[in-house]
């Protein structure tokens with residue numbers, strides 16, 4: 440439906456296409472369902488479970504001792520902003536699985552976080568270099584309100600899938616909804632297909 | 640969650656503007672009549688709608704706006720839209736939208752930042768500027784459902800002229816012994832002023848908590864809404880005061 444008096448205040452044409460319904464943002468807005476939780480790296484631990492069994496645990500030092508990977512990418516938030524050319528550093532999920540000596544099971548994974556947040560993704564979307572844990576943004580330690588000390592980053596999905604303050608991954612056979620997914624956000628969340636909400 | 644709110648609706652619906660009201664110098668209230676297709680869906684206090692504008696050449700912009708009206712008036716929603724300098728969508732609403740205009744919307748969306756009248760627990764609300772919008776829906780629903788749950792609102796605004804829903808909030812506080820409100824003006828208060836005249840800080844929050852539940856207790860739930868920096872500092876104060884992370888729910892409007 441056309442709004443006749445609307446012309447839009449278009450900003451500069453994006454240097455490359457951005458997903459439908461998104462606009463370019465230079466800043467870095469924050470979206471969280473609650474306050475920023477306090478995370479102490481001295482007692483912090485990251486765990487991976489497969490089918491309910493623990494297969495690996497990492498302290499903050501362990502995490503920093505794993506092979507570190509840099510990533511240059513665009514990010515897309517379901518609240519309509521996209522940010523181009525962001526720079527991240529951290530550990531790929533592949534590196535964690537390799538360190539644990541396991542191969543990624545098929546199926547799905549639930550990310551769990553400080554503060555109780557969860558989100559679900561297919562395993563295929565976080566392996567083969569597609570997903571990583573990031574602790575550094577733009578050369579600086581990741582700020583707490585953006586998920587620091589460490590968050591998941593899956594840049595090809597809407598950013599709510601890139602769980603902040605991540606503490607664990609639980610691999611499971613069947614897909615289950617996480618925090619926002621239970622409230623009607625899309626189970627998969629592909630920005631290019633504009634999968635914001637259930638039914639999209 | 641009610642089943643209907645699991646389906647924010649892939650489809651866009653067309654609402655009609657029923658009224659436009661200058662609430663403060665920077666905020667206009669828009670009442671939209673919902674189409675038949677959205678009536679049976681209903682909404683919860685605290686939810687929002689997405690709005691989509693389309694230019695004649697097909698260019699589109701989408702933004703989210705919280706519902707300020709109460710769920711017991713299911714055939715219309717009221718939105719409180721603040722004019723953002725150079726804002727693409729807010730300036731269109733302020734400069735161009737008139738009664739009778741048709742607007743594409745979809746929703747209601749959101750389920751975490753909601754309040755249900757079934758709840759009898761004491762609630763602390765903290766709003767900054769237009770962040771009062773979803774909280775207003777909760778407070779209106781509280782009144783219309785004759786909830787006796789205790790509630791206290793701390794509301795920060797720039798000046799007296801910027802206080803959204805000022806008379807209605809005063810009226811609520813006067814007629815409801817279980818509701819109190821504290822208005823904090825950040826850019827100067829009038830000579831005679833019975834609210835606060837500084838930014839919301841930790842002592843103000845602690846005093847409000849004491850009024851709400853006594854100095855030994857904490858509220859069961861806090862709802863915080865406003866700009867991102869505002870919500871970040873309020874969330875930190877509430878954690879400092881001992882509230883647990885899961886009892887503090889936040890909605891962030893801006894960058």
Ligand SMILES: Cc1cc2nc3c(=O)[nH]c(=O)nc-3n(C[C@H](O)[C@H](O)[C@H](O)COP(=O)(O)OP(=O)(O)OC[C@H]3O[C@@H](n4cnc5c(N)ncnc54)[C@H](O)[C@@H]3O)c2cc1C
Pocket residue numbers: 466518687702703704705706718719720721722723724725726727728729730769772773866890891892893894
């Ligand atoms: C869940 C949700 C609910 C919301 N509910 C409401 C509501 O009830 N009422 C309301 O007025 N807004 C609300 N917002 C904000 C709204 O969606 C828009 O972001 C806002 O109206 C600005 O859009 P715009 O197109 O006018 O400005 P844009 O063209 O998007 O932005 C112009 C410039 O202003 C900055 N900017 C954007 N938003 C803000 C802001 N809020 N404060 C200061 N600077 C800003 C941008 O960074 C940009 O530089 C809500 C947002 C969310 C995510």
